[in-house]
Amino acid sequence: MDAVIIAAGYGSRLASLSPSKPLTPVCGVPLIEIGIRQAVSAGVTRVVVVTGHRADEVEAFLTQLALRVDIAIEPIRVEDWSKPNGHSVIAGASGCTGDYLLMMADHMFDSSILSALLAAGSETRDVTLAIDRWTDNPLVDPDDATWVQTDAGGFITAIGKSITTWNAVDCGAFLATPRLAEALAAAIAAGKSGSLSDGMQWLADRGRAATCEIGGAWWMDVDDPRAHALAEELAPQRIASAFAPS
Incomplete structure (x- = not known):
């Protein structure tokens, strides 16, 4: 199974700590390396990394990381x-021939979340999103979170940062089929800006966006100095394998 990791953005809220968000270290290990190690632990065998801001530096790091982790990494x-x-998702999906695990470079996950997603494929859905029902989780920034409303069957009815009713929070990890990139292209053609949520809502409106509840598994979005400080404190306890020497 392939993974696509989105690592193209500027990361302005972490700029005071690091010039490159995916290369921002947590306890000495860059975020992009933590994500790749957790994906490999879950069963991923190839990784596509979508680069943009400071791409030369990120790609040079990935070349060395591929040798240390012994996995194919394609920028x-x-x-x-x-x-x-969403434009990055379209670019990353172009490097995959089938379904893929989709992750954000500034998110950290217990590998059990990713393993559950890899097993969640079904003909009834075109995308499956990992969700946390603990909506007041103190590790979640309510001003930046992407909220999710699901129906009784766990399918998404609404998703976005500004929806007014929700019963879950988006964890930033997905099992995607090629239909996600197609939905993003359709949403853009219809006048949407091209956020990932635009494509997810397109599929949700057609009853094709499902969810995978994480239960008590651990995850974090590391997108500002406060979250980074918490990650330095908590991550080595929660995802210790990501910090083990190669």
């Missing part, structure tokens, strides 16, 4: 990394 540069993240 794909997005044409304009200032555009919403």
Whole structure:
């Protein structure tokens, strides 16, 4: 199974700590390396990394990391990394021939979340999103979170940062089929900006966006100095294998 990791954006809220968000270290290990190690632990055998901001530095690091982790890592540069993240998803999906695990470079996950997603494929869905029902989790920034409303069957009815009713929070990890990139292209053609949520809502409106509940598994979005400080404190206890020497 392939993984696509979105690592193209500027990461302005972490800029005071590091010039490159995916290369920002947590306890000495860059975020992009933590994500790749957790994906490998879950069963991923190849990784596509979508680069943009400071792409030369990120790609040079990935070349060395591929040797240390012993996995194929293919960088794909997005044409304009200032555009919403759905454009990066389209670019990354172009490097895969089938379904893929989709991750954000600034998110950290217990590998059990990723393993559950890899097993969640079904003909009834075109994308499956990992969700946390603990909506007041103190590790979640309510001003930056992407919220999710699901129906009784666990299918998404609404998703976005500004929806007014929700019963879960988006964890930033997905099992995607090629239909996700097609939905993003359709949403863009219809006048949407091209955020990942635009493509997810397109599929949700057609009853094709499902969820996978994480239960008590651990995850974090590391997107500002406060979250980074918490990650330095908590991550080595929660995802210790990501910090083990190669």
